[in-house]
Amino acid sequence: MTTKSFGQRVQRTEDERFLRGRGQYTDDLLPDALHVAVLRSPHAHARIGDIEVDAVLDVEGVVAVYTYEDLEGAMAEPLPLLIPHPALTHGRTQYALARDEVNYVGEAVAMVVATDRYVAEDAAARITVVYETLPVVVGIDAARDASRLVHDDVPGNVAARMEQSTGDAAAAIAKAPHRLELELDIERSACMPLEGRATAARWDTDTSRLTVWTSTQTSTGVRAAVASKLGLDLVQVDVITPDVGGGFGVKVVHPWPEEVLVPMAARLLGRPVKFTEDRREHFISSAHERAQHHHVEVGFDDDGRVEGLSVQFWHDNGAYTPYGLIVPIITSTQLLGPYKPPVYSVVFESLYTNTVIVTPYRGAGRPQGVFAMERTMDAIAAYLGKDRAAVRAVNFIQPDEFPYDQGLIFQDGKPLIYDSGDFPQSLDKIKALVGWDDFERVRDEARAEGRTVGIGLACYVEGTGVGPYEGGHVQVETTGKVKVSTGLTTQGQGHQTAFAQIVADELGVRFEDVEVVTGDTRRMPYAVGTYASRAAVMSGSAIALTARAVKAKALKLAADALEVAEDDLEVADGVVSVKGAPSSNVSLGTLAVLSNPLRYAFDEASKSATQFSVGDPDAVPVPEGESPGLESRDYFSPPRSTFASGMHAVVVETDPETAEISILRYCVVHDCGRLINPLIVEGQIHGGVAQGVGGALYERMAYDEHGQLQNASFMDFLMPYVSEVPREIEVDHLETPSPLNPLGIKGAGEAGVIPSAALFASAIEDAEGFAITRMPISPSELYALRLEHATTEGADR
Amino acid sequence: MEADLTWRVDGVEHTLAVDTRTTVLDALRDRLGNTSPKKGCDHGQCGACTVLVDGRRQLSCLGLAVAHDGSEITTAAGLVDGDELHPVQQAFVDHDGLQCGYCTPGQVCSAVGMLDEVKAGHPSAVSDDLEADVELDEDEIRERMSGNLCRCGAYSNIVAAIEEAARA
Numbered sequence: 001m002t003t004k005s006f007g008q009r010v011q012r013t014e015d016e017r018f019l020r021g022r023g024q025y026t027d028d029l030l031p032d033a034l035h036v037a038v039l040r041s042p043h044a045h046a047r048i049g050d051i052e053v054d055a056v057l058d059v060e061g062v063v064a065v066y067t068y069e070d071l072e073g074a075m076a077e078p079l080p081l082l083i084p085h086p087a088l089t090h091g092r093t094q095y096a097l098a099r100d101e102v103n104y105v106g107e108a109v110a111m112v113v114a115t116d117r118y119v120a121e122d123a124a125a126r127i128t129v130v131y132e133t134l135p136v137v138v139g140i141d142a143a144r145d146a147s148r149l150v151h152d153d154v155p156g157n158v159a160a161r162m163e164q165s166t167g168d169a170a171a172a173i174a175k176a177p178h179r180l181e182l183e184l185d186i187e188r189s190a191c192m193p194l195e196g197r198a199t200a201a202r203w204d205t206d207t208s209r210l211t212v213w214t215s216t217q218t219s220t221g222v223r224a225a226v227a228s229k230l231g232l233d234l235v236q237v238d239v240i241t242p243d244v245g246g247g248f249g250v251k252v253v254h255p256w257p258e259e260v261l262v263p264m265a266a267r268l269l270g271r272p273v274k275f276t277e278d279r280r281e282h283f284i285s286s287a288h289e290r291a292q293h294h295h296v297e298v299g300f301d302d303d304g305r306v307e308g309l310s311v312q313f314w315h316d317n318g319a320y321t322p323y324g325l326i327v328p329i330i331t332s333t334q335l336l337g338p339y340k341p342p343v344y345s346v347v348f349e350s351l352y353t354n355t356v357i358v359t360p361y362r363g364a365g366r367p368q369g370v371f372a373m374e375r376t377m378d379a380i381a382a383y384l385g386k387d388r389a390a391v392r393a394v395n396f397i398q399p400d401e402f403p404y405d406q407g408l409i410f411q412d413g414k415p416l417i418y419d420s421g422d423f424p425q426s427l428d429k430i431k432a433l434v435g436w437d438d439f440e441r442v443r444d445e446a447r448a449e450g451r452t453v454g455i456g457l458a459c460y461v462e463g464t465g466v467g468p469y470e471g472g473h474v475q476v477e478t479t480g481k482v483k484v485s486t487g488l489t490t491q492g493q494g495h496q497t498a499f500a501q502i503v504a505d506e507l508g509v510r511f512e513d514v515e516v517v518t519g520d521t522r523r524m525p526y527a528v529g530t531y532a533s534r535a536a537v538m539s540g541s542a543i544a545l546t547a548r549a550v551k552a553k554a555l556k557l558a559a560d561a562l563e564v565a566e567d568d569l570e571v572a573d574g575v576v577s578v579k580g581a582p583s584s585n586v587s588l589g590t591l592a593v594l595s596n597p598l599r600y601a602f603d604e605a606s607k608s609a610t611q612f613s614v615g616d617p618d619a620v621p622v623p624e625g626e627s628p629g630l631e632s633r634d635y636f637s638p639p640r641s642t643f644a645s646g647m648h649a650v651v652v653e654t655d656p657e658t659a660e661i662s663i664l665r666y667c668v669v670h671d672c673g674r675l676i677n678p679l680i681v682e683g684q685i686h687g688g689v690a691q692g693v694g695g696a697l698y699e700r701m702a703y704d705e706h707g708q709l710q711n712a713s714f715m716d717f718l719m720p721y722v723s724e725v726p727r728e729i730e731v732d733h734l735e736t737p738s739p740l741n742p743l744g745i746k747g748a749g750e751a752g753v754i755p756s757a758a759l760f761a762s763a764i765e766d767a768e769g770f771a772i773t774r775m776p777i778s779p780s781e782l783y784a785l786r787l788e789h790a791t792t793e794g795a796d797r
Numbered sequence: 798m799e800a801d802l803t804w805r806v807d808g809v810e811h812t813l814a815v816d817t818r819t820t821v822l823d824a825l826r827d828r829l830g831n832t833s834p835k836k837g838c839d840h841g842q843c844g845a846c847t848v849l850v851d852g853r854r855q856l857s858c859l860g861l862a863v864a865h866d867g868s869e870i871t872t873a874a875g876l877v878d879g880d881e882l883h884p885v886q887q888a889f890v891d892h893d894g895l896q897c898g899y900c901t902p903g904q905v906c907s908a909v910g911m912l913d914e915v916k917a918g919h920p921s922a923v924s925d926d927l928e929a930d931v932e933l934d935e936d937e938i939r940e941r942m943s944g945n946l947c948r949c950g951a952y953s954n955i956v957a958a959i960e961e962a963a964r965a
Contacts, residue, residue: 018901019890019905023901023902193899243897243898279837279840683896683949686951690952726953728953
C-alpha cells in the first residue's frame with residue numbers, strides 16, 4: 001500500500017541539488033552572453049538634458065548602448081500599470097529608460113551592452129548626462145505637505161484616495177462609553193532576496209523565437225509583457241524561470257525595465273544578453289515597502305468591546321505606481337484581523353515621493369494593518385486596566401459565525417468573507433504555549449534579579465490563495481514516471497516536494513516517481529504567479545484536480561483492460577489492481593501505452609501492453625471527448641480568497657542601561673488549514689519570523705532629504721544574521737480546513753512576518769511601561785524614549 | 798592588465814590568464830564556469846560566495862584571483878565525495894537548513910571551515926576562555942556563522958544541522 005504522503009514531514013527533494021552547488025539561478029546560465037550595465041540616475045528628481053554616449057562606443061568590448069531615444073514602438077511607451085483601480089486617479093509608471101525626467105535615485109537612464117560586466121561598468125561611467133535638479137519630496141510628511149510635487153500633473157502628490165466603510169463610524173465612536181486616538185508609524189524596509197533581479201535572453205535568428213530566463217515570481221506575466229513590448233506573437237516567446245534565490249514580493253513586479261530591455265538587446269544584436277543586478281542596484285532601484293502613517297480613532301465599552309473604529313492612513317508609494325493600490329487596500333481591509341467591530345470606516349491616500357517604487361513585500365500591507373489594530377487593542381487594555389488577551393477575546397469573531405462577511409471589498413475585488421477559523425482556540429493555544437497567565441511570576445523573578453522583561457501578543461488574519469486561477473498538467477509516461485507542471489514559479493517554498501506529495505496521494509504513485517516543473521511557459525502557458533501566499537492553495541488544488549482526472553482515466557482504461565468494473569479497482573504504488581485479487585493488475589506505465597492508439601513498441605512497457613485490449617473495436621481510435629495519452633490538464637479557480645490566521649507571542653528583555661532588546665521566547669500558533677508538509681510550513685514560519693524580527697528591530701531605509709539612500713549595503717541595512725533571530729521558534733498548529741478548495745488548505749508563505757511590528761511593540765511597551773508608536777525601534781530610539789518619559793514624569797510631579 | 802594564475806579548484810588544476818582586477822569569485826564563476834559559489838553582495842557582507850582556500854573559509858568576492866596563485870580552492874560542489882554528500886551537507890538535508898538555496902553553498906563551506914577552526918582551537922568573540930578547547934554550543938555556532946546571511950531565515954535549522962554535523 002502506498003504510504004500517505006500528504007501531511008507528512010517529507011524531506012525536500014530540492015535540497016541536494018542546492019547543497020551540491022548545482023542550483024541554476026539566472027546568472028549561472030548563458031555563460032557566453034553579453035553583459036549589461038545600467039546607468040542610473042544619481043538624482044532623486046531632475047530633468048534630463050543632453051545624454052552624451054559617443055565616448056562609450058570607443059571602449060573596447062562595448063557592443064551597444066541604449067537610451068530612451070533608441071527605444072521604438074511599445075518600448076517607448078511607459079511601462080504598464082499592472083493593476084488599475086478606479087480610485088487610482090493619478091497612476092504613473094516609468095519608462096524602461098528614463099524620458100526627460102527622473103523621479104528617484106536609481107531610475108534607469110541608459111544601458112550598455114559589452115563583452116563582460118567589468119567593461120560594461122567602465123563604459124557606463126563614461127556616459128555624460130546633463131541633469132537639471134528639481135525639488136525633492138522624501139517621506140510622508142513632505143508628500144502630504146505638497147509644497148513640492150513629484151509629478152507636476154499630480155496635485156497634492158496624491159495618486160489615489162480610497163474610502164470604505166460599513167456604517168457611520170464617527171457616530172458609533174461618539175456614542176461609545178470610552179474613546180481613544182492613536183498615531184502610529186511604520187518605516188520602509190524591503191524584500192532583499194540574496195539573489196537580486198536577473199534576466200538573460202537569447203534570440204534564435206533562424207526560428208525568430210525568443211527565450212528569456214528571468215528571476216521572477218511570474219513567468220507568464222513577463223512573457224506577455226515581453227511579447228507586447230517587442231511586438232512579438234506570444235508563441236514566439238518562451239519564459240523560463242530557473243532557480244530563484246528568494247523573492248518575497250519584489251520579483252512579482254513585471255516587467256522590470258531590464259526584463260524588456262535585455263530581450264530587446266538580444267533580438268537587436270542577435271546574441272545572448274544577460275543582466276545581473278548588483279546589491280547597490282537592488283537597494284536603490286528595486287522595490288521597497290511598509291512606510292505608512294496611521295491615525296486611529298476607536299470607541300469601546302467597559303469590557304473593551306469595540307463599538308466603532310475609524311482609521312485614516314497615508315501610504316508612501318514611491319515615485320510610480322506600477323502595482324496599483326494593492327498594498328494600501330490590503331492594509332485597509334486586513335487591519336480588521338480576527339475582530340468584528342460593528343462599524344468600521346477607513347480612508348487612505350497613496351502618495352508620491354521621490355524614492356524607489358513601493359510594491360508588495362512579504363505580508364504586503366498586513367504588517368501595518370496589524371500594527372494599527374493590535375496597538376489599538378493594547379491601548380484599550382491599558383486604558384481599562386484589563387488583560388490584553390481578554391480585550392482581544394471579547395472582540396473575536398466566534399467559530400460559529402463563519403463564513404463571516406466583514407462588509408468590505410478585498411484586494412481581489414471580491415467581498416471580504418472569512419471562510420473558516422477558530423480564534424478563541426488559537427488564543428488558548430498561544431497563551432498556554434507562552435505561559436501568558438503565569439507571566440507576572442516571570443516578571444517578578446526577573447525584576448528580583450534587576451532585569452526588565454515584557455510579553456507581547458499579536459493576532460492576524462491573512463487572506464491567502466487569491467485567484468483568479470492556476471493550472472496543473474499531469475502526465476504518466478510509459479515508464480510509469482509522473483511528470484507534473486504548473487505555471488507559477490518557485491523561490492524556495494519547496495513546491496517540487498509539496499506538489500509531488502499531493503500527486504503521490506491523489507494518483508496512487510510513489511512520491512519519488514513524481515517530478516514537478518514550475519514557471520516554464522513551454523510547459524504551462526496559462527498561469528498567474530507566486531505571491532499572496534497562493535501557490536499551495538492554487539497550484540496545489542489545480543494539481544490535485546488534474547491528478548484525479550488522470551486517475552479516472554487510468555481506472556477507465558484499467559477496467560477495460562482487466563475486464564472488471566472501475567469500482568473494483570484500486571491504485572497504489574503506480575499499479576492498478578483488482579481489490580482482493582492483487583495479482584490481477586496493470587501498471588500505470590502500461591496504461592499510458594494503452595491510452596495512445598499509436599503504439600510503436602519502443603520500450604518494455606509497450607511490449608507488455610500487447611497482452612491487453614482496450615477500446616471499442618467498432619469506434620474510431622480516439623472517440624469524441626477523449627484524448628490520447630494518460631495525461632490531463634485542469635485549472636482551479638476559487639470563488640474568493642481563503643483566510644489563514646495566527647497568533648504570536650514574544651518575551652523580550654530590555655537592558656536597563658544600553659536599551660538593547662533581546663528575545664527570550666518566541667511562540668507561534670498558526671492555522672493554515674490542512675498542512676501538506678509541516679516541515680515546509682515551519683520553514684516558512686521561521687523565515688517570516690526572521691524577516692519580522694528584522695523589520696521590527698533593525699531594518700529601515702535611511703533616505704536623506706535629497707532622496708539619497710544612505711544605507712544601501714548589507715553593512716548598513718541591518719538584516720538578521722543567525723545571531724539575531726530567536727534561539728527557538730516554538731510552533732503549534734491549528735488546522736481549520738478551508739471549504740473553498742479540494743484540499744482544505746490555506747496559504748502559509750507570508751504569515752510569519754505579519755504580526756512582528758505589533759508584537760514587539762506590545763512586548764517592549766509591556767517591559768518599559770510607556771507607549772511604543774513607531775516601528776522599527778532601535779536601542780538608541782528606545783533609550784531616547786526612556787529619557788523623554790523620565791522628563792515627562794518628572795515634569796508631571 | 799592580465800596575469801597568469803594556476804589553481805586547483807575542486808581537485809582539478811586550472812591555468813588561466815585573468816584581468817588583474819578579477820576577484821576569486823568572478824574567476825571561478827565567469828572563467829571556470831564553477832557557479833557553485835554565489836554573488837549576494839560582492840562586498841563581503843553576505844557570505845554567499847564563501848569557499849575554502851587552502852582549507853580556510855574565505856569570502857571569494859573580496860580576494861583578487863591573482864593573489865591566490867597556487868592555492869587549493871574548494872567550493873560546495875567539491876565538498877562531496879562522489880555521490881556522497883559531505884556530512885555537513887547531509888545534515889542540512891536532514892534538518893531542512895535551506896529554502897531558496899542561494900546562500901546554501903556559502904553556508905556549507907562556512908560551516909565546514911568553521912568546524913575545522915573549532916578543532917584547531919580557535920576561540921571566537923563569545924568564547925569565555927581563549928586558551929581552552931572550544932565547546933561548540935549554540936552560542937558559539939551562532940557567533941561563528943554570523944557572517945552568512947540567509948534571507949529565507951532558515952537559521953534555526955542551520956544551527957541544528959551544524960550541531961549534528963559537529964557531533965558526527
